[in-house]
Amino acid sequence: MKTFHNPHHAGHAGQQEMFRGRMVPCHEVPARLDFVLAELERRPLGPLAPPTVDDSDLGAAIARVHDPRYLAFLATAWDQWVAMDAANAQRDALPSVWPLANRHGFRNDVLPRNFAARLGLFSFDSGSPLTAGTWAAARGGAACALAAARALANGDRSAFALSRPPGHHAGPDFLGGYCFLNNAAIAAQALREAGHGKVAVLDVDYHHGNGTQTIFYERADVFTASIHGDPATEYPFFLGHADERGAGAGLGFNLNLPLPRGSGVKVWRAALDTALQAVRDFGASALVVPLGLDTFEGDPISGFTLKTGDYAAVGAALASAGLPTVFTFEGGYAVDEVGTNAVNLLEGFQKAA
Numbered sequence: 001m002k003t004f005h006n007p008h009h010a011g012h013a014g015q016q017e018m019f020r021g022r023m024v025p026c027h028e029v030p031a032r033l034d035f036v037l038a039e040l041e042r043r044p045l046g047p048l049a050p051p052t053v054d055d056s057d058l059g060a061a062i063a064r065v066h067d068p069r070y071l072a073f074l075a076t077a078w079d080q081w082v083a084m085d086a087a088n089a090q091r092d093a094l095p096s097v098w099p100l101a102n103r104h105g106f107r108n109d110v111l112p113r114n115f116a117a118r119l120g121l122f123s124f125d126s127g128s129p130l131t132a133g134t135w136a137a138a139r140g141g142a143a144c145a146l147a148a149a150r151a152l153a154n155g156d157r158s159a160f161a162l163s164r165p166p167g168h169h170a171g172p173d174f175l176g177g178y179c180f181l182n183n184a185a186i187a188a189q190a191l192r193e194a195g196h197g198k199v200a201v202l203d204v205d206y207h208h209g210n211g212t213q214t215i216f217y218e219r220a221d222v223f224t225a226s227i228h229g230d231p232a233t234e235y236p237f238f239l240g241h242a243d244e245r246g247a248g249a250g251l252g253f254n255l256n257l258p259l260p261r262g263s264g265v266k267v268w269r270a271a272l273d274t275a276l277q278a279v280r281d282f283g284a285s286a287l288v289v290p291l292g293l294d295t296f297e298g299d300p301i302s303g304f305t306l307k308t309g310d311y312a313a314v315g316a317a318l319a320s321a322g323l324p325t326v327f328t329f330e331g332g333y334a335v336d337e338v339g340t341n342a343v344n345l346l347e348g349f350q351k352a353a
């Protein structure tokens with residue numbers, strides 16, 4: 001399995017996020033990726049390289065998944081932030097005001113003139129700081145996803161897009177949950193365009209992949225499934241319920257498997273079997289796995305209890321789908337263990353594939 005890693009990831013290093021009523025150091029830190037890289041160097045699964053995709057291809061692949069108005073905002077957001085006040089160059093941009101989208105009077109067609117309002121319009125939480133290096137890092141992550149999809153198109157059976165910030169919470173026109181560009185969706189769309197008629201996304205991060213779900217919600221060609229903490233009590237709260245099954249042409253092509261906080265490996269593995277059966281029934285010819293390791297018992301912000309020794313079997317179960325597979329790196333905040341857990345899963349996949 002080739003790994004494409006993002007050389008620009010460390011340029012995205014938020015200082016603080018809003019967490020339970022106070023500002024705390026960001027959970028989503030550059031060291032997360034460094035631990036995975038270090039473990040891949042100890043236990044190689046294949047070549048490690050930065051992605052090589054040209055700029056116009058990359059721009060086109062991103063624009064297949066995200067709205068032009070959102071991309072125009074994101075590409076210049078940092079400059080807009082600093083233009084408001086030169087002192088902002090030392091501070092992360094965090095939103096502090098949001099429109100209530102479902103209330104009377106919300107005008108999605110009007111781009112606010114104030115940057116703070118624009119940042120609110122395009123985001124859904126106060127935990128996702130936008131920094132000087134965010135756009136370059138997010139774009140580098142999209143390049144990893146595109147390179148991984150292309151590796152499959154060239155005959156590889158699997159590929160790993162190792163990047164941060166993560167992507168599965170980013171929607172067509174919104175950021176949040178530490179995510180800015182949806183790497184998994186970009187990979188899935190690239191696989192569609194490489195000739196796969198049906199692509200499945202099976203999200204194993206602790207948190208519901210609300211961005212990915214939203215991107216493909218009305219489509220029948222990309223089946224999205226997610227196993228996650230029940231949004232009744234867990235982030236991102238407003239999406240991820242079992243009765244969200246897709247809409248329009250996409251009805252029946254979204255599967256949410258919410259599990260109670262505190263769930264252990266037995267319950268989680270049963271949900272994985274359900275999701276894998278649904279992927280088989282759908283008839284996908286390629287699979288994208290948004291790979292979060294925050295299902296781990298030691299994760300500081302999550303509530304499942306999987307152990308380091310469980311992940312190899314999870315990888316083997318994913319391999320049982322028998323599909324060419326792209327993995328994108330998502331959550332996992334027990335930084336010291338995230339590399340071991342990730343490589344355990346990927347190695348388990350590769351040995352069984």
Ligand code: OKP
Nearest residue numbers: 018125126127177207331332
């Ligand atoms: C990202 B991924 C809100 C912060 C709440 C956000 C968790 C994001 C998880 N102020 N925490 O799915 O691992």
Ligand code: ZN
Nearest residue numbers: 205206207331
């Ligand atoms: Zn997560």
